[in-house]
Amino acid sequence: MKRPQQPIGLFDSGFGGLTVMKEVALALPQENLVYFGDTAHLPYGNKSPETILQFALNNATFLMNQNIKLLVIACHSACSHALQTLQEKLPIPVIGITEAGLRLAEQREKIAILATTSTIQSGIYQKALSHKEHFAIDCPLFVPLIEEGYHDHPSTRLIAESYLNSIQGKVDSILLACTHYPLIKPTLEKIFGPTVSLIEPAKLCAEQVRLYLTHNHLLNTQTEFPSLKFYVSDDPEKFKRLGKIFFGKAIEKVEKK
């Protein structure tokens, strides 16, 4: 029997999922949250489907041991290859960031999906959008550029142009289907100008979590000061330092798994 006081668990390969946790914390300020960043194995976006699935299973097991009531897969690469398996295997609800991404993409015409190589190779966006014109483009250097603080550097603009010049004038919406990519918005805005919308799924994902908990009477209403816990598989100090860029505020304490 799940109880409202149990935490919501979220995992990502490293830092990007903190952009999702930020939205979940804003939408559900009374929930206890526990985040796991698999920093020993990052990035996921250039690994094979089998390896990503194995990492995802390990991460879910760790979070289940934290007694979570609901799991959010806050990583598109992991979601693309592990969402269905985790939904089948785990005894708790599992919500994936790609579900929000797909819903938002469905609502647009002339859309481009930008994501890691592994997300694009999974084909989940292409299958769901096969009835309409769309572009699916992998941008493998965006994650390291963002993690090294180069998201607004001229070199990143050159790389973004090399990925995206072919869709100039052909799209009116771009889905940022990697949890790192919100940080690269200023560069994309310079390239595409104000007429192209840049869509982030994190807010809708948080809303899906809120709706699920509401309908299932699992909203936590008893905590004034919810706990936010952070675990990683490598280098807690680096996670603290880099994490605040993604989370939008300081992260006080990070523990190694």
Added chain:
Amino acid sequence: MKRPQQPIGLFDSGFGGLTVMKEVALALPQENLVYFGDTAHLPYGNKSPETILQFALNNATFLMNQNIKLLVIACHSACSHALQTLQEKLPIPVIGITEAGLRLAEQREKIAILATTSTIQSGIYQKALSHKEHFAIDCPLFVPLIEEGYHDHPSTRLIAESYLNSIQGKVDSILLACTHYPLIKPTLEKIFGPTVSLIEPAKLCAEQVRLYLTHNHLLNTQTEFPSLKFYVSDDPEKFKRLGKIFFGKAIEKVEKK
């Protein structure tokens, strides 16, 4: 009792160590070689010392099970954190690529060491060169840029300049202390011109292996067609595709560990 027919083992986090294996194969064309690329955990250069040591121990165990007579750590990041431990723990000789790097750096004045963040943070080059002027600069984006085929792209030049502008005119030698970096030489040559030497330790590392085997009567003289074996922890197909850029020729067969 070691026998000459046993293979030499080499490991790296992924692809870069193939630039070392290429030199070993050229210097010792009759040796059986077995390579392990830890592609499920790459890159190492942004991981912590403890995690890199654990990966290195796992890789060495796998290669010991291949019955190797000598181990080459063909990765500066792994060497910086695991060479001493592996030399103490393993019952076979262990030669690290950083040993050749340090020897070459010692011979130069006004030298800059370019490496991953983890190699630079280990301080091994700075300690060894503390008696003379030197620069130690981490270039964390070089590995992903090279692995994505951007080593000669204008964006890479901008990033290299952002890392290296501060040493313009101050050095006459640059040690490429990461096994990926030989591929970025054309970009560095454009920035530094012909008066600055770019030094690669792979050839000297291969020579150190040759000398050790010669002095210890372990050279293989019995094989006309030595076997070159390749193992990875993830995605053998990608390793075949990308590996030939580093190895300089096609890699026919890659097995998953």
